[in-house]
Amino acid sequence: MKTHETYCADVVILMATPGGLAAAVAAARLGANVVILERSAHLGGLPANGLGATDLSTRSATGGFFADFVARNLAHYVQTYGADSEQVKICSGGFHFEPSVAEQNFLALLAQYPNITVKLHRQFDALPANIVMAGPRIGSITVTSRTDGTREIYTAQTFIDASYEGDLSAAARVPFRCDRESFAEFREPAAGVIYAGWPYELGAGTTHAGDNLLQAYNYRLCLTDDPARRMPIAQPAQYQRSEYISLVDDVQQQRWTGVPRSELWQEGIGRIVNCVRLPNAKTDANNQHLAFISTDLPEENYPWPTADWAWRDAFAQRLQNYILGLLWFAQNDPALPEDFRLRCQAFGLAADEYQDNGHFPRQVYVREGRRMQGRHLFTAHDALPIAPGLRPPIHADSITASHYALDSHATRKREANRVHLEGFFSYKTQPYMVPLGVMQPREVENLLFPVPASATHIGFSTLRMEPCWMALGEAAGVVAGLARQQNTPATSIKAPAVQAELLRHGAVLAWFEDVPVTDPDFPALQRCALRGLFPSFKAELDTPVGESLAGLWGRILGTPINPRTLRRTLVGEIGQEAK
Numbered sequence: 039m040k041t042h043e044t045y046c047a048d049v050v051i052l053m054a055t056p057g058g059l060a061a062a063v064a065a066a067r068l069g070a071n072v073v074i075l076e077r078s079a080h081l082g083g084l085p086a087n088g089l090g091a092t093d094l095s096t097r098s099a100t101g102g103f104f105a106d107f108v109a110r111n112l113a114h115y116v117q118t119y120g121a122d123s124e125q126v127k128i129c130s131g132g133f134h135f136e137p138s139v140a141e142q143n144f145l146a147l148l149a150q151y152p153n154i155t156v157k158l159h160r161q162f163d164a165l166p167a168n169i170v171m172a173g174p175r176i177g178s179i180t181v182t183s184r185t186d187g188t189r190e191i192y193t194a195q196t197f198i199d200a201s202y203e204g205d206l207s208a209a210a211r212v213p214f215r216c217d218r219e220s221f222a223e224f225r226e227p228a229a230g231v232i233y234a235g236w237p238y239e240l241g242a243g244t245t246h247a248g249d250n251l252l253q254a255y256n257y258r259l260c261l262t263d264d265p266a267r268r269m270p271i272a273q274p275a276q277y278q279r280s281e282y283i284s285l286v287d288d289v290q291q292q293r294w295t296g297v298p299r300s301e302l303w304q305e306g307i308g309r310i311v312n313c314v315r316l317p318n319a320k321t322d323a324n325n326q327h328l329a330f331i332s333t334d335l336p337e338e339n340y341p342w343p344t345a346d347w348a349w350r351d352a353f354a355q356r357l358q359n360y361i362l363g364l365l366w367f368a369q370n371d372p373a374l375p376e377d378f379r380l381r382c383q384a385f386g387l388a389a390d391e392y393q394d395n396g397h398f399p400r401q402v403y404v405r406e407g408r409r410m411q412g413r414h415l416f417t418a419h420d421a422l423p424i425a426p427g428l429r430p431p432i433h434a435d436s437i438t439a440s441h442y443a444l445d446s447h448a449t450r451k452r453e454a455n456r457v458h459l460e461g462f463f464s465y466k467t468q469p470y471m472v473p474l475g476v477m478q479p480r481e482v483e484n485l486l487f488p489v490p491a492s493a494t495h496i497g498f499s500t501l502r503m504e505p506c507w508m509a510l511g512e513a514a515g516v517v518a519g520l521a522r523q524q525n526t527p528a529t530s531i532k533a534p535a536v537q538a539e540l541l542r543h544g545a546v547l548a549w550f551e552d553v554p555v556t557d558p559d560f561p562a563l564q565r566c567a568l569r570g571l572f573p574s575f576k577a578e579l580d581t582p583v584g585e586s587l588a589g590l591w592g593r594i595l596g597t598p599i600n601p602r603t604l605r606r607t608l609v610g611e612i613g614q615e616a617k
Contacts (some may be wrong), residue, residue, distance in 0.1 A: 044178065045191065045193070046193050047072060047192065047193075047194045048072065048195050048196070049062075049065045049069075049071070049195070049518045050073050050075065050195070050196075050197050051198045052162055052179075052201050053077065053200045053489075054156060055202060055489055055511075056085055056511065057083075057514075058198065058489070060508040060509040060515060060516060061198045061512065061515035061518070063150075064103065064539075065515035065516070065522075066152070066154050067543070068519025068522070068523060069153070072308075072515075073155045073156075074157065075192070076159075076603060077159070077161050077162075077184070078159070078400060079394070079400075080158075080402065081145070081401060082144045082159075085140040085144075086138075086144065087257075088184070088258030088323075088403075089504060090136060090140065090258075090260070090316045091316070091322040092504070094442060094503065094505045097133065098555075099507050099549045100138070100439060100546055101545050102438075102544050103511070103512040103543075104505045105508070105544055106544075107132075107147065110143040111133075111143060112129060115139075115317060115404060125317040125318060126317075127140040128315055128317045129317050134314065134316050134322070136316055136391065137399070138390070138391055139364050144251075149272050151400070154563060156545045159184040159185045160181045160190070162201075162206060162209075162324060163346060163610045164203075164206070164209040164344075165209065167180070168180045169206075171210065171211075171322065176210055178192060179191070179206065185439075194612075195484060195522055195528075196528045197484060197485050198411075198485075198487075199487040199489065200488060200489045201407070201490065203490065204409070204487060207334030207479065207482075207485060208315065210479075210481075210482050211481065212410050212479045212482060213411040214408040214410045214411060214490070214598075215411065216252065216344065216409070217248060217495070218249055218503065219494050219495055220246060220247050221246035222246070224494055226456075226494060227444070227496070228446070228465050228496055230246040231244065231245045231246065231247050232244045232461065232462075233458055235295065236295050236328055236462070236464070237464065238463055238464055238465055240386065241456065242455075242456070242457070242489075251449040252339060252340050253352075253447045253449045254334035254405075255335065255357065255402050255404055256324070256325050256332075256333040257357065257361055259311065259387075260316070260387070260391045261311070261323045261385045261386065262320050262321065262324070262387075263384045263385050264320075267389045268388075272362070274445050277359070279371070281360065282331065283373070284365075285309075285331050285367065286373045288309070288329065288330060293330070294329065295329065295459070295462075306378065306382050307323075307384075307385045308326065310332050310333070310334075310459065311326050311332060314617060321385075325329050325447060328405050330452050330458075330459065332364075333361045333364065334447055335356075336448045338450055341353075343406075369383045398603040405446075405447060405502060406499075406502060407448075408496070409486045409492065409494075410491065411479075412477060412480070412487070412491070412492030413476075413480055413492070414473045415497070416473075416491065416497040416501060417497040418465075418494070420433075423468045427574060428573050428574055429470075429471075429548075429574065430471070431471070432471060432570050434568050434570075435473045435474040435475065435515035435518060435568075436473055436547045437474050437509070437547065438471075438512075438513065438534070438545060438547065439469055439512060439547060440469070440470060440505065441468070441470065442500045442533050443464045443465055443500065444467060444499045444500050445464045446462065448462050448494070454513055469549040475492070476491040476493065476501070477510055477513070477514055480579045482529075483529045484528050486517060486518065486528055488511045489507050489511065513540060513545075516536050517536055534613045543611040547564045547568060548568060549575065551575045551576060552577055552578065557579075559609055561613065562609050562610050562614060563579070566612050571594060577605065580605070581604070583601050583604075587605075588600070
């Protein structure tokens with residue numbers, strides 16, 4: 039194979055996931071020349087591949103690049119269909135969107151910066167031969183062009199691993215986790231082996247023991263019941279009826295996991311997929327958590343995080359065949375009730391999505407790959423309040439706030455006499471802060487890993503949502519851009535400089551329920567929150583400090599605070615000092 043000359047950039051990013059795209063934009067804003075290496079023919083990761091119903095429990099908890107993306111989604115539907123259109127209503131403020139719209143808007147975000155180069159069909163294999171280490175630094179990486187097989191060498195001041203798998207970080211010999219920690223290790227709720235009903239209620243068989251199992255993957259399907267754009271589901275060549283036969287008894291006996299439900303839609307396609315409506319009669323169809331059989335395929339994905347791309351491609355095809363087989367079975371198998379089949383037949387693949395891939399998503403939903411071990415290990419306790427009415431732990435080096443439940447899918451296939459598939463859980467959290475250390479390695483000074491972040495299995499189960507990944511990616515890009523400007527290793531960049539740049543672009547570092555990012559004192563309030571001055575989610579800026587907060591602020595700041603002083607006044611003064 040021919041090896042081309044070396045390509046040089048300030049920042050090289052592996053994979054055009056949303057986290058990678060956010061990193062590219064943030065670094066480019068600071069003047070860096072950025073190269074993104076993407077294995078496929080498209081960019082955008084999961085939002086461009088069916089994940090159109092945004093996973094974010096508190097919408098204002100994450101800002102910056104993510105908020106810009108959401109605003110562009112909304113603008114698309116307003117400009118295309120009108121402000122009072124059904125499409126605008128269903129897009130839910132831009133948080134619900136079609137896959138093609140997501141890709142279009144990601145491309146528009148990149149197009150603002152001519153110093154970003156995207157190279158498609160570039161494959162990085164996590165092998166020692168494909169990375170050159172120069173002491174504690176990555177000197178270069180080698181990728182393969184999937185179009186002609188040529189090899190290309192890339193050097194950069196900073197490398198960012200935005201892959202769902204953590205391939206680049208693993209090649210750089212950063213330690214990682216792929217296991218499930220036991221409850222005894224970190225005392226996290228839902229840790230280890232767990233059988234939980236839906237909603238969360240522990241059942242028989244739960245031991246909380248650790249193991250090396252991995253939660254299931256699937257595809258997020260873009261289905262439609264619009265006859266004008268509906269593509270019929272064909273029986274796949276590798277169809278195995280025996281894999282789906284248990285659905286017959288489930289339908290006939292009204293068998294669900296957790297609490298039974300009786301909504302009419304669940305008597306059709308909703309029994310096997312959880313459909314969230316998107317504009318233009320489309321859906322984000324995810325695994326149906328209330329079902330024993332759905333689009334997740336547990337157990338068979340175990341090797342994925344550390345497997346080579348040949349194995350991953352084979353599993354991706356197997357998963358596609360499995361899901362199409364499930365849909366075909368639900369629509370056609372005579373053992374199922376006729377009315378159930380007819381309801382399922384109302385849905386097909388959206389004809390105007392993934393037109394170069396048989397209208398099927400191009401990317402597996404890799405919920406969890408390698409979790410790299412960084413300077414901070416994010417656990418469940420980072421997302422849970424320290425006491426009733428208070429925030430989760432305050433991190434002075436926070437690079438984003440976020441909010442989603444602790445949430446994991448099954449690790450094992452169906453077992454007899456269990457309340458649910460093993461590994462499933464959803465456990466409520468509160469808006470939390472994510473520290474810079476989750477993407478900083480201890481061993482490699484010019485590498486950041488905002489997507490395969492440093493966390494336990496339970497901690498990662500909330501970090502792994504795309505809004506959070508975008509925010510982490512944006513922070514990684516800021517670090518890389520500052521490293522270029524200061525000509526220093528990425529891991530030497532301190533949090534205050536990163537936070538200042540993020541705040542200039544609308545990031546949320548500490549969420550408040552009563553102060554929006556548009557408030558002129560929002561940046562100052564953020565700096566105060568990072569110092570621990572607001573232990574709850576309400577700022578109440580236009581009220582006096584009060585006796586309770588005056589005592590707390592006095593202890594933190596080392597100076598007496600007049601409880602009658604208006605909070606906004608002190609926030610402005612303190613925030614300016616901390617700038």
